[in-house]
Amino acid sequence: MSNPENGRVPVVRFAPSPTGYLHVGGARTALFNFLFARHHGGKFILRIEDTDQKRFQAEALQEIFTSLKWLGLQWDEGPEAGGEGGPYFQSQRTETYRRHADQLLAAGRAYRCFCSEDRLTRMRAEQEKAKMANGSGYDRHCRLLTEAEVAALLAANAPHVIRLKVPDDRAVVFRDLIRGEISYDSAQLDDLVLLKSDGFPTYHLANVVDDYLMRVTHVLRGDEWIASTPKHMLIYEAFGWPPPLFAHMPVILAADGGKLSKRRGAASVLDYQRAGYLPEALLNFLVLLGWAPGGDREIMTLDEMIAAFSLERVQAKAAVFDETKLEWMNGHYLQQRSEESLLPEVMVCWEKLLLPLPAALADKAYARRVIGLFKDRSKKIIEIAENSGYFFRDPAAYDPQAARKYFKRETLSILELLSEKLAAQEPFGREALEGLYRQVAEGLGLPAGKLIHPTRLAASGVSSGPGLFAMLEVLGKETVIRRLQNARNWIAAAADTKE
RNA sequence: GGCGCUAUCGUCUAGGGGUUAGGACGGGUGAUUCUCAGUCACUAAACCGGGGUUCGAAUCCCCGUAGCGCUACCA
Numbered sequence: 001m002s003n004p005e006n007g008r009v010p011v012v013r014f015a016p017s018p019t020g021y022l023h024v025g026g027a028r029t030a031l032f033n034f035l036f037a038r039h040h041g042g043k044f045i046l047r048i049e050d051t052d053q054k055r056f057q058a059e060a061l062q063e064i065f066t067s068l069k070w071l072g073l074q075w076d077e078g079p080e081a082g083g084e085g086g087p088y089f090q091s092q093r094t095e096t097y098r099r100h101a102d103q104l105l106a107a108g109r110a111y112r113c114f115c116s117e118d119r120l121t122r123m124r125a126e127q128e129k130a131k132m133a134n135g136s137g138y139d140r141h142c143r144l145l146t147e148a149e150v151a152a153l154l155a156a157n158a159p160h161v162i163r164l165k166v167p168d169d170r171a172v173v174f175r176d177l178i179r180g181e182i183s184y185d186s187a188q189l190d191d192l193v194l195l196k197s198d199g200f201p202t203y204h205l206a207n208v209v210d211d212y213l214m215r216v217t218h219v220l221r222g223d224e225w226i227a228s229t230p231k232h233m234l235i236y237e238a239f240g241w242p243p244p245l246f247a248h249m250p251v252i253l254a255a256d257g258g259k260l261s262k263r264r265g266a267a268s269v270l271d272y273q274r275a276g277y278l279p280e281a282l283l284n285f286l287v288l289l290g291w292a293p294g295g296d297r298e299i300m301t302l303d304e305m306i307a308a309f310s311l312e313r314v315q316a317k318a319a320v321f322d323e324t325k326l327e328w329m330n331g332h333y334l335q336q337r338s339e340e341s342l343l344p345e346v347m348v349c350w351e352k353l354l355l356p357l358p359a360a361l362a363d364k365a366y367a368r369r370v371i372g373l374f375k376d377r378s379k380k381i382i383e384i385a386e387n388s389g390y391f392f393r394d395p396a397a398y399d400p401q402a403a404r405k406y407f408k409r410e411t412l413s414i415l416e417l418l419s420e421k422l423a424a425q426e427p428f429g430r431e432a433l434e435g436l437y438r439q440v441a442e443g444l445g446l447p448a449g450k451l452i453h454p455t456r457l458a459a460s461g462v463s464s465g466p467g468l469f470a471m472l473e474v475l476g477k478e479t480v481i482r483r484l485q486n487a488r489n490w491i492a493a494a495a496d497t498k499e
Numbered sequence: 500g501g502c503g504c505u506a507u508c509g510u511c512u513a514g515g516g517g518u519u520a521g522g523a524c525g526g527g528u529g530a531u532u533c534u535c536a537g538u539c540a541c542u543a544a545a546c547c548g549g550g551g552u553u554c555g556a557a558u559c560c561c562c563g564u565a566g567c568g569c570u571a572c573c574a
Contacts, residue, residue, distance in 0.1 A: 017574050196572040203574050227569035296522045322510045325524040377536040452533040464535035
């Protein structure tokens, strides 16, 4: 399948810089790239933009890989995957960038700039003071250097950068696939730095050179890059290369309308994993932030997203990250999942929560049944583990409020009677147990609730949870009777101290 | 300050010259039940403001306002 825009099989790339963890905004950009590539039968490249040595973090790199894999966004080319366009770390391509910067120098489209940081700072301060209406930015001081001056400075080993010669006063126009035509006046643009004095390229140079060399057809990136795009257009032009197509994704905002940050709701992708979210839920939620397939469809598998995805339907407006809806969606996907598939992840939570580890945890079949009791009433994986502790050890205490309500003196005899009946009950299945309870209640002339609530509290220590009879069935006869006895003794002791 | 982008219920969005402006989350009410959830039903809730264009504007154009982005030898 070829794409409708320029007839070539699309090649896209996700190009994070390893300066921090992959957060949901980045994940959404990666997702849109992935969906676009898959929809058109194209290629999805992962490229690491690590040209800023000062901000590089090795852990961040690992986390980016782990996050993308967890979400199921497998890249076709990139680190670990290989490919013809490699290497995929920009820090390993510095020779390439230098060569290309030289090429621009030779063509007279760029020049060496020896200005010190000091001079630049002073210049900016003066511009600030003069409140220059426009055209603030580098004053092009070194553009006027003669060849002899440059040669002398070079001979003296003077540190320098390479800057692009930006044309004076011209419209730079490009078409954003989501917003339409966007135009900038080149007079607004700086003579931007292409190669830094440490020999590393700036984002702008590396980005353009790599996108060209890797034959990228569509640049789908966050909309904070819109203002950089005219600069990139000028670089393509200086090289004489045809530019790719651009589409800028709207940003994702925090609930208060501000920027997404760790402090404000949006953590890294892996934090959502740790918090008990399912990848399919996060993906489905994220795809709806800035895109909709049309109509009323919301719940979609990855394959359905791929089939329906199109850039034309991507929203231009920033979207607010609504954690509540994510939770709802996660609950939905939790219900869809089998007990079996949930087991490893719930087990991790149990192992953290239940120390020392109860022997019952080793019984996989039992664990699966417990999960079955909780997955439909939970929103996150962690909740399944948090609320099910009593399936692995007897309650250490009873919820005080519930105890006041359900553990009364007259409950004593009820629990005793129930213990007796339960001991004789066979089979110990949920329907049979319910039948037994209704029968006993009737015999006593009491509403079934009078039996059910104390039993629940005795068996679990809390007053909320799965249906009582399903719970008793999973717990098993021996455990249930033991807990009923424990509760009986507890009530008796409480009654004594009161007197 | 300059430049740019954006604007439909609280939130995500559908629609797009003539509609009772639709759906989802969240809220409210009710039903179900042994609790909590869940599920189901019902319900309140929106076209930023002003000018044009037009028989007709939420929809197209302009202006304003607000929000956001960029304005680095960061990405």
